[in-house]
Amino acid sequence: MTTWNTFLRALAEPVPGHRPPLYNARRPWVRALPFLVVLAMVGALLPLGVVTLTQFYGVNGSLAAILATIQAGALALGLVRPLTGWQLMAPTTLIGAIATHGAAADLPWPWPIPSLLCYLFLMVFLAIRERGRTLLAVWAVTFIGNSLSWSVFKEHFDGTSVVVTVLSGVILLLGWSLRGRGEARRLLAAQEQISETERARRTLLEERARIARELHDVVAHHMSVIAVQADSAPYRIEGLPEPAVAEFGQIATAARGSLAEMRRLLGVLRAADTEADKAPQPGLADLPGLLATVAQAGVRAELDLADGIQDLGPVPEAVGLSAYRIVQEALANVVRHAPGATARVRVAAADGALTVDVHNDPAPGKATAVETSTSTGHGLTGMRERVRLLDGTLDTGPTAGGGYRVAAVLPIDRTATAVDTAPGEKKTA
Known part of the structure; x- marks a missing residue:
């Protein structure tokens, strides 16, 4: 009993490369659909096979039941073990041909209709699961078997063997082609995902180096x-x-x-x-020149320096440089994604931190994007890295009016600690 249960679990549990069709579907009813279809086919072909063999071909009832059960069971097995199912069906087809030899001349031989249907349906499962060499070997065996039956038993031979040979070849070739195309698409999608990950990693490293x-x-x-x-x-x-x-x-x-x-x-x-x-690095004092440059690209930008900035005096160079680059990248994104829009830049100081806020309206009309050389970094990636370096915060996202907002908080009193301590490391005394 334990051996039988293990066998049943092995059949129901798909192995790598032999999972049933639609195994990865998200909806449970879609995953169960192949099993339901095969169950209906087995339920119809099994009794049909027994009746056909006993009543029309005069086969013994026990032998007919065994042959029909094995052939229908091989079709069910084809969901997870199509090659094993074919290896079970091929001998029973030969035994069935011998058992039905000598039947009425108007009956199809050596392929009774139930056997023919089971075999062709099994070809479908083989075509979508097995390799090309295996499919070629299966079709070669089918062709040789039908050719031998025609050579030895010409008086009983009819067109069913030709139908099985041709249709099985077409099914195997079509299934192999479609499966190869699907595998190529999956490999391409996987490669694109790897390439995208590598591009993101390279972008991050380039920004950190800059x-x-x-x-x-x-x-x-x-x-x-x-x-x-x-x-x-x-x-x-x-x-x-x-x-x-x-x-x-x-x-x-x-x-x-x-x-x-x-x-x-x-x-x-x-x-x-x-x-x-090697040019000197920019800071807050260079923001007016930056806005003038962006205006040449069709973006009207307004600069608002809060009163606290004047009282603050010179800010640490790392903070000033990061604030300048964040404004630069934000305005470059406005030029690319919302050309012609109005942007507002506000820089303020409060609670020991420098706040930078860049907000733009949606692009007017149907303006097309404009490429510009204003951007020297990698957009949001560069902003996040600069803010993380200074132990600050960054908030980006669309606004309710259809525009976009970039808000960064850069601590001033912790700048030295943030610069001297590498990200992810603890500063030691």
Whole structure:
């Protein structure tokens, strides 16, 4: 009993490469449809086969029941094991041909109608599941068997063998072609998904490298200040003890060494870049010029600098650079996706953070997109990376009026910690 239950579970449980048709359908009734169709076919062909063999061909009732059961069962088995089902049906077809030999001349031989239908339906399952070489072998066996029956028993041979040979070949060829086309589509879709993932990963790495190049100037400036102050400390401060003078000398030496290493790192990052990357990095003071450039592309942009910005004084260079790039990318997206729209840029300072808000109206009429060289990054990916670097927040999305809004909060008092500590690492003392 245990062996029988294991056998039944093995039949019901699909193995890789032999899953039933529509196995991956989302709706349960669609997945169950092939089983229902086969159940109806088996329910019709099994009794039809027994009656046909016993009443028309004069086959013994027990043998007729065995042959019809095996052939109908092979059709049901074809849902998950089509080749195994064919291996069961082929011998029974030969046995049935021998058992029905000598029947009335007007009856089809060696393919009684129930056997013919079971065999052709099984060809459908074979065609959509098995490899091309297997299908060719199955058809070759079918052709050879029908040819031998015609050669040995010419007086009993009729057109059913030709019908089975031709139709089985057509079914196998058509099913193999359609299955190959479906597999090609699935492979193409999988490759496109892999390519899209690789493109997204490459975009993220390129944006991080670009941000690192820009922040190099910021960090290098601070390191230069440290080196200069350490070198000049013994001359600016009188009465320093020798240990302090030596300590300042070590600090200056370490700072100059760090600058040299940063120059080597920058050389690697800029290996494929143009000289334009070596220009001074922009900040909040360059926003009016940016808006003027965007206006040439047909986007009217308004800049609103809150009163707190003037009282705030110079912001950290990393914050100013990130704010400029976020505005730049947001306006570039307006040019690309909503040409001719009006955009409003507001920069404010509150609670130790710099807030940048870019809001645009929907494009007027049926304006077409305009390509521009204003964008130097990768849109939202670059914005997220810059905000994450500064431990800030970013909120993007469409507005109720059909426009789009980009809002970033860049902490000012935590900028040094965020820049000095790599993402995902803990800063150590």
